[in-house]
Amino acid sequence: MQCYSEHQIRQFHSEFRSHKKYADKLILFDRIFGIIPFPFPDFDPQLRFFFQKEKTEELITIFKKERNNPGLTEKKFFFGESFLFSIKPANSNSSAYSNFILSSFLSRAPVFEEWIRKNTTEEKPVEVLLDEANAIINHIEYCLQHEYNKSFAFQCMPVFFKGFYDAFRNRVNLPDKKRKFIELYLYAQGIIYANYISSLKSALQKSQNQEELHSSLNLDLTGKLGLLNELGIIDFLKNKYAGLDSVSFENKVLEIICLLGGDSGEQKESVHKILSAINRQAQHGKAKSNASSTHRNGM
Secondary structure, three states, X not given: OOOOOHHHHHHHHHHHHHOOOHHHHHHHHHHHOOOOOOOOOOOOOOOHHHHOHHHHHHHHHHHHHHHOOOXXXXXXXXXXXEEEEEOOOOHHHHHHHHHHHHHHHHOXXXXXXXXXXXXXXXXXXXXXXXXXXXXXXXXHHHHHHHOOOOXXXXXXXXXXXXXXXXXXXXXXXXXXXXXXXXXXXXXXXXXXXXHHHHHHHHHHHHHHHHHHHHXXXXXXXXXXXXXXXXXXXXHHHHHHOOOOOHHHHHHHHHHHHHHHOOOOHXXXXXXXXXXXXXXXXXXXXXXXXXXXXXXXXXO
């Protein structure tokens, strides 16, 4: 804990006593001392505190520290007189106390859009991260349904899974009484993990949409010329430069079409062949239409 001077403690204590609402006292206590007294593990997509002994030991250590330290809701200083900062909740405040701690744990969650962007690689794209996360949740659910042991990690899993499932259904249940730090941490981690999976799904959908858009924009030469023809741009160019001699006219039209399509001038020959095919199709369609009209008139 940070060391404070007598002057600072007197100022803090005066401010603390001036607050009449319990919620305001919680906020001040958290700002000065930090309401969560132990360094809990950060977000871990692998949930190693369930599956690695040394990580589980970290939670066990925190659990023991909390169990053997009932004075975590108080800070006492002595400078000739005692200065007590107490947020020990009465029965009417126990829910507010636990909710504040839960919100503090939830506030530590990463910004997942940024986190996913930084942690995706060619070897581990978003779909791989999503598969791994779903596999971990499925494993935990299987353990809870089909196994039972007295290990600390196994005893923690139901609290985590409840937070996950509640968040998945958008029905988070706020604590109605004073809860242990470890319980609130695990429930918060379940909520955070549900948000992690949801963010992965959104990122995957966004990636797939971008791939489809990229694919649709990358038309081949024939597709580009077909689109220009469908939009009437080729006919517009023909009409615009109809006064030129045949060679100049052809070169001008081919040059502009290559520029519009983002193609190099080296593809003029290919463009010319495709345009010739388009012209033949147009002429064939026109001749067919005229023949059909003549036949109808003859009837």
